[in-house]
Amino acid sequence: MSVIILSYPRFWTAESYDVVVDSPLTACLMPGYVAAVLKERGISHYLIDAQQKGWGLAEIPTCIANLMGQEPYLLSLQLIYSFENTDKIIQSLKEVKDINPTAHINLFGYYPTFAYDLILSQYPVIDSITLGEPEITIAELATALGKKESWQGFPGIAYRDTTGNIIKGAYQSPIMELDSLPFPCRIQSETDSTFTYIQGSRGCYNSCFFCYINPFYGYQAGWRGRSPQNIVREIITLLEEPLKSHFYFADPNFFGPGLFGQQRAMELARLIKEQAPGIVFGFETRVNDIQESSLALLSEAGLRYIFLGIESGSQRWLDRVKKNIRVTDSIKALQLCRRHGLNISTGFIMFAPFSNLEDIAENLRFLKEQELLHTPTTTCHVLYHPTFISWGHPLYCMIRQKTGSEYFLGLDTFEPRVQLLYEYQAEVSRRVLAYVQGRDLDMSDSTPEEEKIFKRLNCLVIEGFEQALSLTLKTHKLPQLEASLSELQTTMLKKLTPAKACLSARSQAGDYHKTALLK
Ligand code: SF4
Known part of the structure; x- marks a missing residue:
């Protein structure tokens, strides 16, 4: 067979x-x-x-x-x-x-x-x-x-x-000893991409309400990590292929829990430095796991890209979804990562089940204070990211009765004014993303004129969102709000349109990783 x-x-x-x-x-x-x-x-x-x-x-x-x-x-x-x-x-x-x-x-x-x-x-x-x-x-x-x-x-x-x-049937027992697995076979398209993906761990030690990781692996599985020795052995094998020096961990949460997680990460950094010097790598992590001691060693070993699961600037929302982090953890993580010169991406969910207008206002304040709205692509993504809850997820079962939604719960769980605000921003963001095509993420080959356009687009998107939020906060009647947001959207799209003609349609690199980094 x-x-x-x-x-x-x-x-x-x-x-x-x-x-x-x-x-x-x-x-x-x-x-x-x-x-x-x-x-x-x-x-x-x-x-x-x-x-x-x-x-x-x-x-x-x-x-x-x-x-x-x-x-x-x-x-x-x-x-x-x-x-x-x-x-x-x-x-x-x-x-x-x-x-x-x-x-x-x-x-x-x-x-x-x-x-x-x-x-x-x-x-x-x-x-x-x-x-x-x-x-x-x-x-x-x-x-x-x-x-x-x-x-x-x-x-x-x-x-x-x-x-x-x-x-x-019942779930299989989780594979607790990930070192017992053979190294994964690689598909050619994967090895052609800029980054080679490595799985250093599975599962997560937290269980955020909106996340599908533990519902997928089974809650009893928790976070399971490969040993640093086993990971480095795979990296060394992969380095035998020419031009393979950029790695990205496909783990939902790179660090294991607590002190053990920190020590494991530091051991991994030491081994990479010793046995695979010169590589560059990145990973995704919870913000509370960002600690100076491990980050310093990982940076020395080649850490350049980091994706921080910030999710929200509203403590109330973070508590509601059981994220188990403080907004101050995110601020500290951003400071440390910047100090180490890392290329930072953020997981940020502006619109989610349970979001209300106060959360969204706090999110905007946080994003501005932390200078996370710096380029049109990033700004457009973080200002309108929705999250959806999939069929079968415990949260889905809890709230499905309210909506009757067939596959996924998402927009239909927002309160109506939040939904109208989302619809305003989604159209603006999609339009700008189509104009910019990700070129602002690496401006090394942009002309000064293009840089000016990116800056202007960024300002317009932020201003537009601020106006839309302000309208939404003060307008309680839905038909009136819908009309006002529609008018604002039309005005904003007109202001954005000249950028389309100015930016030549150079395509964004079709990199699997880049998509992930933006999420
Ligand atoms: S910390 Fe990240 S991986 Fe873990 S449960 Fe929350 S969203 Fe999922």
């Missing part, structure tokens, strides 16, 4: 590009780890990135048929939440099965884990869904299918029984 581990082409739309959901960063090594475990167990497999192979959705069924013929096989597809395109992807899988009805089609990843019930009831072509951590489950499924043994009831699998009932 051969296994195909497939990543399909991504769909980006203006509406979906900035939705903080199903982060590609933390998911990016999943297929590679599945392949590595299959390889270790001697199970024949293909690790395929359809995009890198140039396979469109329409070609996937024929390409797979050419590869597998009429042999039975297991097709495990990492399904990313794809909004309105999910149907098209499933249709393509249906064609795969029409060509070879013996194929077993399995989905894995964040979205299928949360939406297993919905997917299995809507799409009979899906035979099974892997819940949570996929490596062991897919290997066991492949082995059972190969031996024509029963797999129903395996831990980590959801499926339909013969009567059509959906059965969800």
Whole structure:
């Protein structure tokens, strides 16, 4: 029994590009780890990135048929939440099965884990869904299918029984010793990107209300880290390839908890300096884990990029979502990272379930005071980032009854005036992002004229948001507010338009990492 581990082409739309959901960063090594475990167990497999192979959705069924013929096989597809395109992807899988009805089609990843019930009831072509951590489950499924043994009831699998009932097995036990996993297999497109991704840990020791990490791995799994020695061994292996010197940790939270987490990070820094000198790396972290002693060592070892999970400038909101940080932790983290000359990106959720206008006003004040609204791209992103809560997430279950929303809760959970403000800013931000195309993130080759335009755009976006917020705070009647914001939006878009003509349409580097950094 051969296994195909497939990543399909991504769909980006203006509406979906900035939705903080199903982060590609933390998911990016999943297929590679599945392949590595299959390889270790001697199970024949293909690790395929359809995009890198140039396979469109329409070609996937024929390409797979050419590869597998009429042999039975297991097709495990990492399904990313794809909004309105999910149907098209499933249709393509249906064609795969029409060509070879013996194929077993399995989905894995964040979205299928949360939406297993919905997917299995809507799409009979899906035979099974892997819940949570996929490596062991897919290997066991492949082995059972190969031996024509029963797999129903395996831990980590959801499926339909013969009567059509959906059965969800218990989760697999989490892999507590990550060092026991082989190094992930790499897909060519991944190795072509500027950054090589490394997974140093899984899970998180916190459980923010809006986050899907622990609901995916299971709360009992918590934060699990590879040993510094094991990570550095993989880095050294990767350094054997030419031009590989930039690494980015795909961990949801780089540091482990407390003193242990700090000591582990310092040990990693020491080993990198000693055994892999000259590399550059980055990671994402909670702000409370930023400490001078570990940051200094990590910077000496090559840390250049850091993504801080600030999320909000409103302490009330942070407390409501159980972020377990203080706004002052964020301020201190920013100061330390700046002192070490790091390239800082911020996770910031301006619009979220539970946000109210006071939170948004505090957010704006915080962003200005901390000088985080410095370029049009950054400003546009942080001023309108919404977050969505996926199907299956505990928070979804808690508030779904209020909305009846089918897949994701997001805008429909905002209070109406917050929603109108969001709609104002979303249009302005999308327009400016389309004009700028990320070129302001690295102005090394910008002309002085372009720099002036970026500065002007940035000021306009901030001024517009301030005016929109002020209107929203003082206008309580919705029709009146809607009309005022619409008028402001029209005026603002007119002011922004001249920039379009001035900025030549140079395209933004299509780097997987850059997308993640902006989120
Ligand atoms: S700290 Fe980050 S990774 Fe951890 S639960 Fe919160 S959002 Fe998720």
